[in-house]
Amino acid sequence: MLYLCATPIGNLEDMTYRAVRVLSEVSVIAAEDTRHTRKLLSHFEIHTRLVSYHEHNKVTRGPEIIERLLTGEDVAVVSDAGLPGISDPGSDLVQLAIEAGIQVVPLPGANAALSALVSSGLDTTMFTFIGFLPKNKKKRRELLTSFAANPYTMVFYESPHRIKQTLTELSGAFGERPAVAARELTKKFEEFIRGSLETLAVHFAENDPRGEFTLIVGGQTCDEDLELQEADGEQLTLEEAVIRLMETGVAKKEAIKTIALKRGLSKREVYQATLE
CATH class of the missing domain: 3.30.950.10 (Tetrapyrrole methylase, C-terminal domain)
Incomplete structure (x- = not known):
């Protein structure tokens, strides 16, 4: 089996019991950075063999890992943090495994x-x-x-x-x-x-x-006010500009600071305008 093992994105307590067990039991762990992963394994007293698998060696190392799987070895893939396959070459290995008829097993966990x-x-x-x-x-x-x-x-x-x-x-x-x-x-x-x-x-x-x-x-909304703010922002009064910004969820203090910067004014001037 090819295990996709999530690792902590910061706090080591986010490592799951299942991940610790599987990493201890597989034949080999394919890691994005073996030095980084070795520290994680050491913390959990895991002594499984490590091999590197990253963007720069995936073309040659990928087939080697598939060959291991085809001969009966279980392999776990880990990235430096979070779920392998998200913004790293783990997804390429998954495709190779599926094409070879190898079972792919996700081990859920931390994700930024x-x-x-x-x-x-x-x-x-x-x-x-x-x-x-x-x-x-x-x-x-x-x-x-x-x-x-x-x-x-x-x-x-x-x-x-x-x-x-x-x-x-x-x-x-x-x-x-x-x-x-x-x-x-x-x-x-x-x-x-x-x-x-x-x-x-x-x-x-x-x-x-x-x-x-x-x-x-945030995604594009149907609210025309956002488009008007972008197109006609300089034509709005200071008070209107602050209100438009606050309607997007920005706190009043931050809205005043932003409008002041955009108009080249002091925060005090914009604040006084909103009071009036």
């Missing part, structure tokens, strides 16, 4: 995308998982443009080094949308920054981003 989504406060009825954006600027732009009219909540993964740029590009492609940045999920400094794409951009302009991020972004 779903953990962030259910805690975001945004619509979870239907959602679109996008993960990491392409590194090529043109491909990123084309992908974001294709999702501009997507009505469902969207889930992105991003590193702390690119989060500012990504928020700028998301704002450019989608306009003003409710958004949540979840960082360091399940870890000591877990944090949810809720607001909009613009207020998140302001937040990270003032606070250095740290840790790995999961971004949750």
